[in-house]
Amino acid sequence: MMDWGSFLKPILLSLQIGGLSAVIVFVMGGFAAWWMSSKSFWGKTAVETCFMLPLVLPPTVVGFILLMLLGRKSTIGQAIEWVFNQPVVFTWWAGVIAAVVVAFPLVYQTMKNGFAAIDSSYMEAARSSGASEWQVLRWIMLPLASRSLLTALILGFARGLGEFGATLMLAGNIPGKTQTIPTAIYVAVETGQMQLAWAWCGCIIVISFLLLLFTRGSSSSTMR
Incomplete structure (x- = not known):
């Protein structure tokens, strides 16, 4: 018989982490995206390449780098522990940080493309009017x-x-604390459940399907 409490905890935590991130x-x-689409400066290509790196790096590499940056032996990790009286690693906040980093390139590129598609004459007219x-x-x-x-x-x-x-790598897989749907699936397969x-x-398939369906529906209605 399924333990509904244990079943629902990873789902609720995933929704919490996904929503906040x-x-x-x-x-x-x-x-x-606004800054990069409206400014020109030396090294802009290098900065944008850094923004997109988490998209092509293996997630474990991203997790390892975050662990080294935010771990208890790092300066940033020690500062966080001093301020909040607890380390950030192996907490659900670590899951939020990991989600933000890996989702950033996708969100950034989508928004940058949206800004780039705007006719620049509208913005120039507004600026010439004193905006x-x-x-x-x-x-x-934005409109x-x-x-x-x-x-x-939605993609984020x-x-x-x-x-x-x-x-x-960063948050671990602690049941009831940091275990999300993907990590719960991994453990379930490993233990034969x-x-x-x-x-x-x-x-997660149903949730993802509904999100994509909503995105496509909103896009279609906007184009009419």
């Missing part, structure tokens, strides 16, 4: 790129929801 990476990716850069962003760029922004938000949530390698693994797989 989606908001954080949406803000970070949006600011980075500040903030007003151009608030009243022109015109709204479809891309919504897509970026979906990417964070399905993150495995970096999360396992195939029915439980299928149940979790079904949940």
Whole structure:
């Protein structure tokens, strides 16, 4: 008989991590996309390449780098532990950080493409009328790129929801504390609990399907 409490905990934690990381990476990716699409500076290509690195690096490499940066022996990790009186590794916040890092390239590129598709004449007209850069962003760029922004938000949530390698390295796989759906599936398969693994797989497939369906539906309605 299935223990519904143990079954639901990874699902709820994944939704919690995915939701919070989606908001954080949406803000970070949006600011980075706006800055990179509106500014020209030396080394811009190198900076953008660094932004996109987590997209091509193995998740375990990303997780290892984060572990070295935020671990208890690192300066950043010790500072975090001093401020919050506990380390960040092997907590659900570590899962949020891992999800933000791996989702950032996808969100950034989607939002940058949305900003790039805007006719620059609109922005130039606003600036010539005395609008500040903030007003151009608030009243022109964000509304015109709204479809891309919504897509970026949903894709960021979906990417964070399905993150495995970096999360396992940084947050671990502690049942009831840091165990997400992907890590729970991994353990279930390792221990031969195939029915439980299928149940979790079904949940994440349904959630991902609904997210993508909503994205496509919103895109279609916007294009009409």
